[in-house]
Amino acid sequence: MRSGDSLNRRLRISGILVIIGLLVEALCLVWSRPIAFVVLVCLGGALIGLGVLLFLYSLVSTPSHSARSSTSPQDRD
Numbered sequence: 001m002r003s004g005d006s007l008n009r010r011l012r013i014s015g016i017l018v019i020i021g022l023l024v025e026a027l028c029l030v031w032s033r034p035i036a037f038v039v040l041v042c043l044g045g046a047l048i049g050l051g052v053l054l055f056l057y058s059l060v061s062t063p064s065h066s067a068r069s070s071t072s073p074q075d076r077d
Contacts, residue, residue, distance in 0.1 A: 010058035014051045021047030 021044045028040035 007058055007062050010054060014055040014058065017047050017051030017054065021045070021049075021051060 024047060025040050025044035028036040028044060031039075
Protein backbone atom coordinates (compact mmCIF):
# COMPACT_ATOMS: atom_id res chain seq x y z
CA MET A 1 0.00 0.00 0.00
CA ARG A 2 1.40 3.38 -0.95
CA SER A 3 1.60 6.16 1.61
CA GLY A 4 -0.66 8.35 -0.54
CA ASP A 5 -3.42 5.76 -0.36
CA SER A 6 -3.22 5.52 3.42
CA LEU A 7 -3.20 9.31 3.70
CA ASN A 8 -6.36 9.56 1.59
CA ARG A 9 -8.01 6.82 3.66
CA ARG A 10 -7.18 8.53 6.96
CA LEU A 11 -8.39 11.89 5.68
CA ARG A 12 -11.67 10.36 4.55
CA ILE A 13 -12.19 8.69 7.93
CA SER A 14 -11.43 11.92 9.76
CA GLY A 15 -13.87 13.81 7.55
CA ILE A 16 -16.56 11.21 8.17
CA LEU A 17 -16.01 11.46 11.94
CA VAL A 18 -16.36 15.25 11.83
CA ILE A 19 -19.52 15.05 9.71
CA ILE A 20 -21.10 12.46 12.02
CA GLY A 21 -20.20 14.62 15.02
CA LEU A 22 -21.84 17.64 13.41
CA LEU A 23 -24.96 15.61 12.60
CA VAL A 24 -25.16 14.44 16.23
CA GLU A 25 -24.87 18.03 17.42
CA ALA A 26 -27.50 19.20 14.94
CA LEU A 27 -29.91 16.50 16.14
CA CYS A 28 -29.27 17.51 19.74
CA LEU A 29 -30.24 21.10 18.96
CA VAL A 30 -33.76 20.04 17.98
CA TRP A 31 -34.06 17.51 20.83
CA SER A 32 -35.51 19.38 23.81
CA ARG A 33 -34.47 17.19 26.74
CA PRO A 34 -31.84 17.82 29.39
CA ILE A 35 -29.88 14.79 28.26
CA ALA A 36 -29.49 16.40 24.82
CA PHE A 37 -26.80 18.72 26.16
CA VAL A 38 -24.84 15.80 27.57
CA VAL A 39 -25.06 13.94 24.26
CA LEU A 40 -24.10 17.10 22.39
CA VAL A 41 -20.99 17.69 24.49
CA CYS A 42 -19.90 14.09 25.07
CA LEU A 43 -20.74 12.25 21.86
CA GLY A 44 -20.71 15.10 19.34
CA GLY A 45 -17.65 16.74 20.82
CA ALA A 46 -15.80 13.43 21.03
CA LEU A 47 -16.51 12.58 17.40
CA ILE A 48 -15.41 15.99 16.18
CA GLY A 49 -12.33 15.88 18.41
CA LEU A 50 -11.37 12.42 17.14
CA GLY A 51 -11.81 13.56 13.56
CA VAL A 52 -9.60 16.60 14.08
CA LEU A 53 -6.94 14.58 15.92
CA LEU A 54 -6.91 11.89 13.22
CA PHE A 55 -6.61 14.61 10.57
CA LEU A 56 -3.64 16.20 12.31
CA TYR A 57 -1.99 12.83 12.99
CA SER A 58 -2.33 11.80 9.36
CA LEU A 59 -0.65 15.01 8.23
CA VAL A 60 2.21 14.68 10.69
CA SER A 61 2.84 10.95 10.25
CA THR A 62 3.06 11.09 6.44
CA PRO A 63 6.69 11.10 5.26
CA SER A 64 7.78 14.22 3.44
CA HIS A 65 8.34 14.28 -0.30
CA SER A 66 12.13 14.42 0.06
CA ALA A 67 12.15 11.37 2.36
CA ARG A 68 10.10 9.33 -0.09
CA SER A 69 12.37 10.12 -3.03
CA SER A 70 15.69 9.85 -1.20
CA THR A 71 17.10 7.43 -3.75
CA SER A 72 18.40 9.03 -6.87
CA PRO A 73 17.22 7.89 -10.32
CA GLN A 74 20.70 6.42 -10.97
CA ASP A 75 20.38 4.12 -7.95
CA ARG A 76 17.11 2.69 -9.22
CA ASP A 77 18.67 1.01 -12.29
